[in-house]
Amino acid sequence: MRLTKATLKTSAALALFMALSIDAGAAQETAARATEAVPTNTFSGAYLAGRAAEFDNDLKNAVTFYERAIALDPGNAELQQTLLLTLLSQGEIDKALPYAEKLKSVPEVERFSRVTLAVDAFRKQDYAAAKRWLNLVLESDLDRLITGVMTSWADVGEGNAEAALANLDKLEGPEWYTLFKTYQRALILAYDGRQEEADKVFDEVVGTLAPRSVAPDTFGRIAEVYASYLSSRGEKDRALAVLNKAEEEGGGIATIPELRATLEKGGKLDQVVTKPADGASEILLNLATELASGGGDSFVRFYLQLGRALRPDSDAILVQLAHVAERGQQGEEAIALYRRIKDTSPWARFAAFQIGLNLADLDRNEEAIEHLKKVLEADPKDMRAYLALGGVYASEKDYSAAAELYDRAVAQIPEPKRKHWNIFYQRGIAYERLKEWPKAEPNFRKALELSPDHPQVLNYLGYSWIDMNMNLEEGMELIKKAVELRPSDGYIVDSLGWAYYRQGQYEEAVKHLERAVSLRPDDAVLNDHLGDVYWRVGRRLEARYQWSHVKDLEAEPDLLAQVEKKLKEGLPEADGKKLADAAGNARVLNDGSGRQPAAAQAEKPAEGAAQEASPATYTVKPGQSLWSIAAEQLGSGERFREILELNPVLQGDPGRVRPGLELTLPEKGE
Numbered sequence: 001m002r003l004t005k006a007t008l009k010t011s012a013a014l015a016l017f018m019a020l021s022i023d024a025g026a027a028q029e030t031a032a033r034a035t036e037a038v039p040t041n042t043f044s045g046a047y048l049a050g051r052a053a054e055f056d057n058d059l060k061n062a063v064t065f066y067e068r069a070i071a072l073d074p075g076n077a078e079l080q081q082t083l084l085l086t087l088l089s090q091g092e093i094d095k096a097l098p099y100a101e102k103l104k105s106v107p108e109v110e111r112f113s114r115v116t117l118a119v120d121a122f123r124k125q126d127y128a129a130a131k132r133w134l135n136l137v138l139e140s141d142l143d144r145l146i147t148g149v150m151t152s153w154a155d156v157g158e159g160n161a162e163a164a165l166a167n168l169d170k171l172e173g174p175e176w177y178t179l180f181k182t183y184q185r186a187l188i189l190a191y192d193g194r195q196e197e198a199d200k201v202f203d204e205v206v207g208t209l210a211p212r213s214v215a216p217d218t219f220g221r222i223a224e225v226y227a228s229y230l231s232s233r234g235e236k237d238r239a240l241a242v243l244n245k246a247e248e249e250g251g252g253i254a255t256i257p258e259l260r261a262t263l264e265k266g267g268k269l270d271q272v273v274t275k276p277a278d279g280a281s282e283i284l285l286n287l288a289t290e291l292a293s294g295g296g297d298s299f300v301r302f303y304l305q306l307g308r309a310l311r312p313d314s315d316a317i318l319v320q321l322a323h324v325a326e327r328g329q330q331g332e333e334a335i336a337l338y339r340r341i342k343d344t345s346p347w348a349r350f351a352a353f354q355i356g357l358n359l360a361d362l363d364r365n366e367e368a369i370e371h372l373k374k375v376l377e378a379d380p381k382d383m384r385a386y387l388a389l390g391g392v393y394a395s396e397k398d399y400s401a402a403a404e405l406y407d408r409a410v411a412q413i414p415e416p417k418r419k420h421w422n423i424f425y426q427r428g429i430a431y432e433r434l435k436e437w438p439k440a441e442p443n444f445r446k447a448l449e450l451s452p453d454h455p456q457v458l459n460y461l462g463y464s465w466i467d468m469n470m471n472l473e474e475g476m477e478l479i480k481k482a483v484e485l486r487p488s489d490g491y492i493v494d495s496l497g498w499a500y501y502r503q504g505q506y507e508e509a510v511k512h513l514e515r516a517v518s519l520r521p522d523d524a525v526l527n528d529h530l531g532d533v534y535w536r537v538g539r540r541l542e543a544r545y546q547w548s549h550v551k552d553l554e555a556e557p558d559l560l561a562q563v564e565k566k567l568k569e570g571l572p573e574a575d576g577k578k579l580a581d582a583a584g585n586a587r588v589l590n591d592g593s594g595r596q597p598a599a600a601q602a603e604k605p606a607e608g609a610a611q612e613a614s615p616a617t618y619t620v621k622p623g624q625s626l627w628s629i630a631a632e633q634l635g636s637g638e639r640f641r642e643i644l645e646l647n648p649v650l651q652g653d654p655g656r657v658r659p660g661l662e663l664t665l666p667e668k669g670e
Helices: 006-013 024-037 043-055 059-072 077-090 093-102 107-123 127-133 141-157 161-170 177-191 195-213 216-232 236-248 256-264 276-292 297-310 315-327 331-338 348-361 365-378 383-395 399-411 418-433 437-450 455-467 472-485 490-502 506-519 524-536 540-550 557-569 598-603 626-634 637-646
Strands: 578-580 586-588 617-619 662-664
Touching: 043 059, 043 077, 059 077, 077 093, 077 107, 077 297, 093 107, 093 297, 107 127, 107 141, 107 276, 107 297, 127 141, 141 161, 141 177, 141 276, 161 177, 177 195, 177 216, 177 276, 195 216, 195 236, 216 236, 216 256, 216 276, 236 256, 236 418, 256 348, 276 297, 276 315, 297 315, 315 331, 315 348, 331 348, 348 365, 348 383, 365 383, 383 399, 383 418, 399 418, 418 437, 418 455, 437 455, 437 626, 455 472, 455 490, 472 490, 490 506, 490 524, 506 524, 524 540, 524 557, 540 557, 626 637, 637 662
Parallel strands: none
Antiparallel strands: 578 586, 617 662
């Protein structure tokens, strides 16, 4: 069971900002109005201004306003809790300590106040005090793991590694405890100089536990720590083997190329955990990284800042804090965090990529492209640089430049491996957007070959087939598998619903499209899809509501134009569609009524009648590609090449197909 499940999120969020009982949406609106109308030299004005800043993720100003409010009402316990949590989230640990001291006996907030005091005790190497602070009255599963592991490191600080290991053994909790307890055991054994025992436990974590139970970033971090431990002992080959395994198993690879390069040049990696505070910081970093993949960045930031207080030089924590800023669309803050990483750090090159991407997110695209071109020039074999620059081209919808870039990237790959799946996937997207499906499809297939269970690849290829009326059964299987792997991804669930819609299975489509919108309620396309399927099943009032709602969202101009037309005219009557099945054979689907439409019946030959030969010519319809024409008219999309040869007007380029163009077709049986 992944740690990022909703049960763990709930346990972590249980007390976060619990002093603030105001409904979040109402509070934001009220606070925004208050900052305009109420002077901040009053308690209510300062408090509401702080709330508004907090909801805008402007923690610096939130702290300023809350401090102003508490100066006007020093005994306000709820505001003390609010200020404590805001200071911690901003990384102002020293300023938070007086409030942590005041709130140390309040059970509902002790998981924050007492852990903060324990962190300060670690910094002072007062391990007995740390253990006292780590005794909580109320503990969730997450709290118990954090306090238990930190208590073990306090035992280590007192010179009692055996007691530390015994405390780990006593920690009882859900299944996901196993990985973290085992990893911490390896760290304590390594710190205690028990190399043979440490190696055995590390091998279990890297070889068995981590690949199947944690996020890629966490797996990559564990591999980095183990490799660094081996390297510090002079075991270069074993360290390289650990890094290679992590890369092959899909672990986070942000620092692995730099670590590998250091080892291959004869350098050594520094051991990561060199003091008890480092071990305590590690559990906070690991849990925050895991939790980040499930949302809840307010408490993710809290754990990261406590971990950083224990280990101020941790670039890994800086990177995770930057990710929090990125998810909050705070590009400038993310760039500032990345720029704090030194050029000598293994994280430096990754930080350079992210700076470029954040510049693009801030609509500074020219600056981003120039920045990333320099990063690429520094190492033309680094696939990450191609992905970063390609991402900027894609954001500008310059798919020609993206495709050319990915062609260069593939040329640098002598033998594709699992880690290269994304290069082929992104090249496939670029060619698909250029409407060059014969070039796009082999890239999607290659990406799927390299990473057979990647939900995005499964979804993109499966949906593309269905959208082009080809390989329907195989396409549906790919999308269903993607949904199984990522059931909470609204976009993937939407693909499944829309695939059913395209096949005329409207009642089945309703179930999935309703769920997709529940997962992504603010997405314009998903709401539009739901409106369409409601119309098809006769729920016309609800259809118009969904289409009207699209106008309130951030929709593209062409989608808005379509919605306006549907609101005036509704949808045209649904006709049966001739689609290709998984074998490439043409078949007719029903219109959702459970009956075959008349068109289908008319096309069915009389019993014993000879099948009519394929026409010698064919007029291209809107939305068709050469591949879909070959699939529909000739029984196999692969025969598009024959159509190319018979039609010089295409000049050998499938992308020249246009609606209204008359094509010569080969014999159907050829």
